Amino acid sequence: MSETFSFDQLPSFLVEALKEQKIEQPTDIQIKMIPEALAGQNLIARSQTGTGKTLAYLLPALAKVNKENKNLQVVVLAPTQELAMQVVDVARSLTEKESIVIGSYIGGANINRQIEKLKKQKPQLAIGTPGRLLELLEQKKLKLHEVQVVAVDEADRMMAERPSWEATMQIAKRAGRDTQFLFVSATIPKDFSEQVADAAPFVVQLEAEGSLVNTEKVEHLFIRADERDKIDVARRLIHAENIEKGIVFVNQLDKVSETAEKFSYKGIKTLPLSSDQSKHEREHALRSFQKGETHILVASDVAARGLDLDDVTHIIQLDAPSNSDSYLHRAGRTGRMGKSGTVVTLIDRRSEYKLDKYRRDLKIELAERILARGKLLTK
Known part of the structure; x- marks a missing residue:
C-alpha cells in the first residue's frame, strides 16, 4: 500500500469529523487496514496500543452504515466495559453530525434498562462486551440478520479469557456468511486463523511497522x-x-x-x-x-x-x-x-x-x- 493514502477514501462526514479533531495523517496501521477493510476483506491486524487501532476499524465500519436502513449493521466487541465505553466515545465523536444510532451494551450495566431502550429504538451500530451482547441476542432483543461488519478489539485478550472468546465466536457464527470480520490485536495469537475459521474462513494478516514496543521514544x-x-x-x-x-x-x-x-x-x-x-x-x-x-x-x-x-x-x-x-x-x-x-x-x-x-x-x-x-x- 502506498504511503500516499489519505482519509479521502472515506465518506465526507468522516473526513470532516477527522478534520475537526485535527487528525489529518493516517498512522501506519490505518494506512494498511482502512483500504483493505473498505474493500471487504476479513482482517486480523497487529499493532501495538497507541497507534490508532480504534480508528483503523471504526472508520471503515462506519463507512458501511446505510443511514436509511434502521436495522443493526455493525457490531464492535471489546473485552472490558472501560474499553467498550471508550470506543462508544470515539464513535459518537465521529458521527456527531450524522443520524447514525449508536447503542452501548456492557455487562455490569442494567440489562432491563438496555432492553427498554431497545424497544424504543434499535441501534445501527452496537458496541459492547461479548457476554452482554450475546445475552441480548439470545433474548431476541437484537438481531444480526443485516449486520455487515463485526469488529473485535483486543482479540488476543479476548482469546485469553475463555467466556469472552466463546461469546465472541457465538456472535460471529450467528452473523452469517457474508459478514466482514475485523480483528485488531497487540499480538497475533498462535493458530488465530484456525480459531476463527468457522466464522471467517479467509483472514488476511496485517502488521503495522515498527517493533512491538516503542523503542524510539x-x-x-x-x-x-x-x-x-x-x-x-x-x-x-x-x-x-x-x-x-x-x-x-x-x-x-x-x-x-x-x-x-x-x-x-x-x-x-x-x-x-x-x-x-x-x-x-x-x-x-x-x-x-x-x-x-x-x-x-x-x-x-x-x-x-x-x-x-x-x-x-x-x-x-x-x-x-x-x-x-x-x-x-x-x-x-x-x-x-x-x-x-x-x-x-x-x-x-x-x-x-x-x-x-x-x-x-x-x-x-x-x-x-x-x-x-x-x-x-x-x-
Whole structure:
C-alpha cells in the first residue's frame, strides 16, 4: 500500500469529523487496514496500543452504515466495559453530525434498562462486551440478520479469557456468511486463523511497522531492589523523576490498594485501579488522573489493558511481569502517538532471569539505573 493514502477514501462526514479533531495523517496501521477493510476483506491486524487501532476499524465500519436502513449493521466487541465505553466515545465523536444510532451494551450495566431502550429504538451500530451482547441476542432483543461488519478489539485478550472468546465466536457464527470480520490485536495469537475459521474462513494478516514496543521514544530501564524495599524505591523514583502522570503496576490484585495507600501516606497523590473496584470507583480514578488531580495510578494488568490514557510519562513495574506480552501491554501505556516515555522495572534477585526474556522476545535494550542523591543515575 502506498504511503500516499489519505482519509479521502472515506465518506465526507468522516473526513470532516477527522478534520475537526485535527487528525489529518493516517498512522501506519490505518494506512494498511482502512483500504483493505473498505474493500471487504476479513482482517486480523497487529499493532501495538497507541497507534490508532480504534480508528483503523471504526472508520471503515462506519463507512458501511446505510443511514436509511434502521436495522443493526455493525457490531464492535471489546473485552472490558472501560474499553467498550471508550470506543462508544470515539464513535459518537465521529458521527456527531450524522443520524447514525449508536447503542452501548456492557455487562455490569442494567440489562432491563438496555432492553427498554431497545424497544424504543434499535441501534445501527452496537458496541459492547461479548457476554452482554450475546445475552441480548439470545433474548431476541437484537438481531444480526443485516449486520455487515463485526469488529473485535483486543482479540488476543479476548482469546485469553475463555467466556469472552466463546461469546465472541457465538456472535460471529450467528452473523452469517457474508459478514466482514475485523480483528485488531497487540499480538497475533498462535493458530488465530484456525480459531476463527468457522466464522471467517479467509483472514488476511496485517502488521503495522515498527517493533512491538516503542523503542524510539521510550526508554526501558531497570533498578535492582529487594522485595521488601520496592515500595520505598518506587516512592523515591516518583520524587526523583517528579512524576505527575505515571502508572505503577503490581502483579497481585491484593497489592493494588495496599501499595496505593502507602504512596498516599507518603504524600503522593495516588489512587488504585483494579478489577475488584466498582465501575464507579474505576471511572472516578481515571477521571481524576486525566484531570491531573491524581499523579499516580496503582494498577493491575486487567484494569489497565485497553485504557486510552494521554500523556503518561512513566510506567513503573513494581513487580516484573510474568511474560513478555504483559510487559508489552504495560509499556504501551506510555510513548503513545509519538510522545516520549520511560518504563522502569524493579528487579529482585529471583526475577533477574526475566530481563533476558524481555530483551530476547521484545528486542529491547534494558539499561540499569540506580537511585542516589535524589536522582536517577546511570550505574
